[in-house]
Amino acid sequence: MKILLDIQDKNITIEEDSIQIKKHQGILAKFISAKLTYTPTHCECCGVKNENYTVYKNGTKTSRITLPMSGIYPTFLNLKKQRFFCKACNASFIARTSIVKEHCFISYHTRAKVLIKSTDAQSLTDIAKDCSVSTTTVQRIITTEAKKYEPYYHALPKHLSFDEFKYAKGQMAFEYVNGENGISSIF
Ligand SMILES: [Zn+2]
Structure with missing residues (x-):
């Protein structure tokens, strides 16, 4: 069992x-x-x-x-x-x-199932029904997980690397990289 x-x-x-x-x-x-x-x-x-x-x-x-x-x-x-x-x-x-x-x-397995399903094109109502939880719970599980991946913009890293380069059709782009973890942003 x-x-x-x-x-x-x-x-x-x-x-x-x-x-x-x-x-x-x-x-x-x-x-x-x-x-x-x-x-x-x-x-x-x-x-x-x-x-x-x-x-x-x-x-x-x-x-x-x-x-x-x-x-x-x-x-x-x-x-x-x-x-x-x-x-x-x-x-x-x-x-x-x-x-x-x-x-x-809500068991960890059900939370995982909600998250796996949320990557498919399915409505909150469908996911809720398949996982035996409410739509509010589905939304809460997704929001909680998404928060872990939100970038933190409130302080600059100690080591910052930056560069500009040419890209499509000769336009210029600017890239800066957090020297400590390698996370970069391009404008
Ligand atoms: Zn005690």
Whole structure:
């Protein structure tokens, strides 16, 4: 089951008889139940080493995580995440997983699928439907990713190289290059 769903996190166990097909937002969807647990080496809040049960398991919190569609149904993972309590700092924290960002409900695989689809000529509505997310989510994922590639114009690099050269039909062009990373602009 984990192979079918491309779930590589070793701390996730799919529960027995875990598949349910039921209506969700007006359409049939597949819900798979699983559990995420492990023994933490440290407390995530104060950093104390987990020796002699300083950090102990204390209940679970279930998140509904959107996965890429499996078969013909939109697919969700009802993931029971382990909660931990630290006796050293009296704080609790929740188990982490590699399939979804903290405090987020859209799996990394679904985010990747949205981004791959966004490079095709497809409307936001089509991508949203194929990935079982809202159009707002599709837009947000694309915008977040695009921001990583926005050039930074607010300061000049320490080393700047520039040159002018002739190009098409004898026109002149001006090029300047950031000497540190090789990123160039041409006018
Ligand atoms: Zn602690």
